[in-house]
Amino acid sequence: MTDHHHHHEHEGASLADAAKATLTEAGEQWTDMRAAIFEVLATFEKPASAYDIADLVSQKRGKRVAPNSVYRILDLFVTTNLARRVESANAYIANSHxxxxxxxxxxxxxxxxxATHLDNDKLSQSVRDxxxxxxxxxxxxxxxxxxTCADCD
Known part of the structure; x- marks a missing residue:
């Protein structure tokens, strides 16, 4: 049995607005670079590497963005709950809530x-305990x- 808690799933401009609000509430600034990285991250349907994100942000900005800079911002996004890190793939996915x-x-x-994201607070609390x-x-x-997912099975 899975315990679910309900939350609003954001997408598009609503997701960017929610991310900006969450970041600023955490006392951080929503800079142009952070906005650009989040915007690109949110376009991926599966976890993306910092290099993939850096490449797309570089193309959009017309100048090279270093993957190290992207990693620092992604770490901030994980810390402030804007993104999730898929540890086994060293990749990131935007948090839709x-x-x-x-x-x-x-x-x-x-x-x-x-990567399908599930919420099961009962299971994770057992791990915490x-x-x-x-x-x-x-x-x-x-x-x-x-x-193997249902589409590939």
Whole structure:
């Protein structure tokens, strides 16, 4: 049984507005570069690497954007809940509900690379509890399940 909490899924301009609001509420600035990186990140339907994002932002801006700069901004986006990092792929995906803080579970297709995001607070809380019992603090569960999606099966 999966526990779901309901949140508004944003897309397009609504997603950019929600991301900007979330970032500024966290005390950070919504700069032109951060906006450009988020806009490109939000266009990907599957997790994207910093290099993929840097290439597209470079094309849009007409000048090279270094992947290291993109990594720093993506790290900020993960910290402020604007993006999720798919650890096993070293790739990122925009969070479609940046105002809602929770742990994510990714189902990642080994064939096509799509990542489906699930919310299951009961499962992630169990992981947090087990880590706490083992003496870990500030636990941030990263749960990724690899397999084959229904489209590729």
């Amino acid at each position: 940046p105002g809602c803080l929770h742990d994510c579970i990714f189902l990642i297709c080994d064939n096509c690379g799509n 087990a880590a706490g019992e083992a003496g870990f603090a500030n636990v941030r569960p990263v749960i990724e399940v690899r397999g």
